[in-house]
Amino acid sequence: MAIAGRFHDGLVADVHKVGLEYEHAGSAGTLVIRAEDRSELARWPAADLYAVPSRKDELRLGANGQRTGARVAVRGREDVARVLATLPVLTEKRRQQTGREVRLAVTATLALAAVIGAYLYGVPLLAGRIVGLVPPAWERSLGETVATQMESSLNESGGFEVCDPDPDSVANHAIARFGAAALEGTGSPFAIDIKVVKSDIPNAFALPGGQVFFFSALLEQAETQDEFAGVLAHEVGHVAHRHGMEQLISTAGTGALIGFILGDMTGISVAAGLGSMIIDARFSRDAERQADAFAAHTAERMDFNPAGLADLINRVGADDEFARALALLSTHPLTDDRKAALEILSQQRPTGLEPPFTAAEWTAIRSMCEQPGALPQAKTNANDRTGKSSN
Secondary structure (H helix, E strand, O other): EEEEEEEEEEOOOOOEEEEEEEEEOOOOEEEEEEEOOOOOOEEEEEHHHEOOOOOOOEEEOOOOOOOOOOEEEEEOHHHHHHHHHHHHHHHHHHHHHHHHHHHHHHHOOOOOOOOHHHHHHHHHHHHHHHOOOOOOHHHHHHHHHHHHHHHHHHHHHHOOOOOOOOOOOOHHHHHHHHHHHHHOOOOOOOOOOOEEOOOOOEEHHHHHHEEEEEEEEHHHOOHHHHHHHHHHHHHHHHHHHHHHHHHHHHHHOOOHHHHHHHHHOOOOHHHHOOHHHHHHHOOOHHHHHOOOOOOOHHHHHHOOOHHHHHHHHHHHHHHHHHHHHHHHHOOOOOOOHHHHHHHHHOOOOOOOOOOOOOHHHHHHHHHHHOOOOOOOOOOOOOOOOOOOOOO
């Protein structure tokens, strides 16, 4: 007895009511599709049949070698069961298809888990090694892009303005000399570029490629040369160890790896949109400890107390909720082990060395972000180091 069904020939939208019959032919067989008048519309070899996704209690069949839209549909639980019983090849193909789908789902899940694991754990762990493969010219380009993004972010929140744009002023000359001296002997491929900018956020950070930004609100809170020099040397340490590039790779994750593989490290694909984020980002604990150790080593050569860094971080974070959320304490968290290490290093500080700034230079630095005329700065000769500062 034929099984009732509906037939789409794949040529027109008409649907034909048909009867389905099965003819045995040795080990194979053929599905015969007949119209209501018993005329034969199509013959589909059973080996070519396959099930097409359909609604509940419906079986839709297609066949290899037929028109793309050609379909036979059988509705009703009993009729569907009869077809499956008559055509066991369909049951086997369904089982195989289900197995493929399960394997595909498992593979996709494992692949997704691997990508997530690489993004969360693998890339940050590899970032330090990847940094060594990044050409310095690329890193400088990335740093410039991030700096542009950061300046744009600061402009949106109230403006970006360099406190003293004159590179030959007393303050800028002294800061540049300090940065160059701190970086000397590290083998760094970068020239340090330190800018003091006006901002209500007490913070300081280093970008890839040698740029360091010191915010005026933090400078205002620095009471001694030790505190200012400690933070400055800490940021130079981040430049020396290329922590900014390492952080970018960790943050950008797989995008940075793809960019590196494709040679697209111009800064556009990796660094775009990261300027505002890097202001509030944290280096890893290992990076902070490395920068602390660098600052302490610099203090040995330039005669300032590395514990001043800890003093300034503590003072900034104790002011108010805003400071704690956005200031140096947030971006450079002062853990107990870091504070203890800095205090031990400060006890080993040698004496009798020339301080990093003269009295005149420190006065000029302290006033460089004030309104013009408050404490006028005169140009200084590079060799003017006669006035001593009492930290």
